[in-house]
Amino acid sequence: MTAITGAAPAAARRTARPREAAAVRLVRWGTVAALVAVWEAVTRLTGSGDYLTSPSRIVADGLPKVLEGDSLTLVGYTTYRFLAAFAVTAVAGPAIGLLLGRLNKHVYLGGRDVVSVLYALPMAPLYPLFVLWLGLGDGSEIAFGAIHGIIPVILMTMTAGAAVEPAVLDSGRAMGAGRLRRLLFLVVPACLPDIIGALKIGAALSLLGVLLAELMISVDGVGTFISTQITNHGAAPLDAMVLVVCAGALAVNALLSAIERRASRGRPDRP
Amino acid sequence: MAGQREESARAGGVREAERPRVAARDLTLAYGDTTAATDLTFDVRPGEFVSLIGPSGCGKSSALRAVGGLLAPASGELLVDGTPVDGTPVDGPRPRDVAFVFQDLALYPWRSAVRNVEIALQFAGVGRAERRARALDALRAVGLGDVPHRFPHQLSGGMRQRVAIARALVSDASILLLDEPFAALDELSRLKIGEQLVTLLEEHGKTVLFVTHSLSEAAYLSDRIIVMTPRPATIKEVIEVPLPRPREPQVLRTPEFHALTDRLSALLLEDDPGDVR
Numbered sequence: 001m002t003a004i005t006g007a008a009p010a011a012a013r014r015t016a017r018p019r020e021a022a023a024v025r026l027v028r029w030g031t032v033a034a035l036v037a038v039w040e041a042v043t044r045l046t047g048s049g050d051y052l053t054s055p056s057r058i059v060a061d062g063l064p065k066v067l068e069g070d071s072l073t074l075v076g077y078t079t080y081r082f083l084a085a086f087a088v089t090a091v092a093g094p095a096i097g098l099l100l101g102r103l104n105k106h107v108y109l110g111g112r113d114v115v116s117v118l119y120a121l122p123m124a125p126l127y128p129l130f131v132l133w134l135g136l137g138d139g140s141e142i143a144f145g146a147i148h149g150i151i152p153v154i155l156m157t158m159t160a161g162a163a164v165e166p167a168v169l170d171s172g173r174a175m176g177a178g179r180l181r182r183l184l185f186l187v188v189p190a191c192l193p194d195i196i197g198a199l200k201i202g203a204a205l206s207l208l209g210v211l212l213a214e215l216m217i218s219v220d221g222v223g224t225f226i227s228t229q230i231t232n233h234g235a236a237p238l239d240a241m242v243l244v245v246c247a248g249a250l251a252v253n254a255l256l257s258a259i260e261r262r263a264s265r266g267r268p269d270r271p
Numbered sequence: 272m273a274g275q276r277e278e279s280a281r282a283g284g285v286r287e288a289e290r291p292r293v294a295a296r297d298l299t300l301a302y303g304d305t306t307a308a309t310d311l312t313f314d315v316r317p318g319e320f321v322s323l324i325g326p327s328g329c330g331k332s333s334a335l336r337a338v339g340g341l342l343a344p345a346s347g348e349l350l351v352d353g354t355p356v357d358g359t360p361v362d363g364p365r366p367r368d369v370a371f372v373f374q375d376l377a378l379y380p381w382r383s384a385v386r387n388v389e390i391a392l393q394f395a396g397v398g399r400a401e402r403r404a405r406a407l408d409a410l411r412a413v414g415l416g417d418v419p420h421r422f423p424h425q426l427s428g429g430m431r432q433r434v435a436i437a438r439a440l441v442s443d444a445s446i447l448l449l450d451e452p453f454a455a456l457d458e459l460s461r462l463k464i465g466e467q468l469v470t471l472l473e474e475h476g477k478t479v480l481f482v483t484h485s486l487s488e489a490a491y492l493s494d495r496i497i498v499m500t501p502r503p504a505t506i507k508e509v510i511e512v513p514l515p516r517p518r519e520p521q522v523l524r525t526p527e528f529h530a531l532t533d534r535l536s537a538l539l540l541e542d543d544p545g546d547v548r
Contacts, residue, residue, distance in 0.1 A: 165377075167377040168377055170377065172394070173340070173341055174339050174340070174370070174371035175371075175390070185393070189379070189381045189382075192381070266380045266424060267380050
């Protein structure tokens with residue numbers, strides 16, 4: 001068989017630049033260390049307040065209280081609610097978004113307007129309605145977390161879905177792919193980095209929704225712990241719990257970022 | 272070349288060989304209220320390499336898209352292997368014996384070269400092991416056997432063109448629709464790759480409908496050239512290419528080649544409004 005030949009293949013682009021990566025890491029962690037150092041110095045010089053204490057006191061006094069049995073149970077409740085809310089966000093958000101983005105132009109443009117308005121609405125005043133509808137407890141808190149997370153995911157996913165290059169879809173049609181196959185094999189992979197990026201925001205907002213619900217009307221969970229510590233002026237356990245929540249959120253974000261990097265393979269336009 | 276292939280086709284049955292692979296009769300193509308081409312009547316015979324040339328935006332690509340089932344004819348008749356094409360590709364394996372190479376190649380950036388080629392077979396329902404083997408064969412055929420796992424952005428423009436051609440070849444479709452596949456290459460490279468492509472297609476017995484802006488490319492590669500007018504396009508003239516096969520690069524310096532390109536140029540200039548400098 002005759003082969004079409006050409007110039008020798010160019011060397012694959014080297015994406016790893018160790019020195020650059022080391023410099024970025026140095027700036028990133030150096031900034032964190034500097035902020036912690038300033039925080040420690042300021043609180044030592046001015047004395048701990050009712051709600052903000054030094055990092056060293058948070059570790060020495062606050063963390064043990066957060067990591068004891070009862071407090072950990074509250075963290076477990078919130079974790080469960082967040083995971084349930086995020087599961088709804090992660091499954092239903094991209095599904096609804098791609099449906100609205102790809103069904104047809106009118107559905108996309110009309111749907112985008114509606115979802116944009118919903119995104120702009122403040123949700124907190126609606127929480128009592130959730131309690132009335134779903135009762136006090138997991139149901140209303142999970143639903144409130146899900147509604148916080150799902151709206152931006154729908155908005156970002158539908159935009160990504162509508163922006164898929166027509167040539168990509170035409171090529172699929174030319175190869176005999178039906179609508180469902182084009183969706184699964186072309187639209188979803190084309191949008192995947194955007195979907196994962198949207199889920200990073202959706203995760204943060206789902207957690208925010210659950211915490212807001214627990215802070216407003218709840219009998220357990222991290223939000224209840226925080227409001228109790230505010231009432232009791234328990235600065236060290238309050239700050240320690242905030243740090244635990246932040247650590248959890250950062251862990252979820254790091255996991256999704258790793259997935260996003262994998263989903264962005266072959267996409268030099270993606271971070 | 273085309274003559275030899277037609278002869279072998281005749282051995283298999285006179286009626287099959289006589290029937291054009293692509294037949295357009297009074298074909299009109301439109302996007303909403305805008306007519307892209309009107310009254311197009313042409314045939315592409317088995318094993319032929321036919322080029323469509325004409326001014327930018329005259330409807331060449333629209334004609335190709337119609338043959339590929341991506342644009343429904345507004346009126347007239349369009350047949351591929353005797354079957355009407357209505358712009359609604361049949362879902363499922365191998366809707367027609369047609370493969371398309373797009374102007375911007377339409378490679379999927381998230382897929383490696385071999386997986387870009389494989390997807391044509393994936394849509395056709397071919398099993399994983401077979402489609403990988405066939406995709407690697409197709410990549411080897413276009414000279415990319417050593418870079419199957421590179422992503423499109425890691426390949427040069429010419430290599431990406433070859434991946435797109437491999438994707439068209441792998442499905443074994445016998446009609447290839449090529450929409451300016453070499454547009455991003457310099458003149459010498461496009462003639463060189465084009466000549467290699469013709470040899471490859473000849474070995475595979477492919478019928479080709481080719482859209483190009485390059486007159487020398489059309490003259491060098493084609494058996495016949497369809498010259499189109501500005502939009503809404505009609506067919507101005509169909510020219511038989513008098514150059515013998517196989518063609519070597521030396522043919523580019525022959526008086527016959529220059530006479531042909533001069534004639535093509537003159538035909539296009541006749542319709543040039545002359546307001547573009």
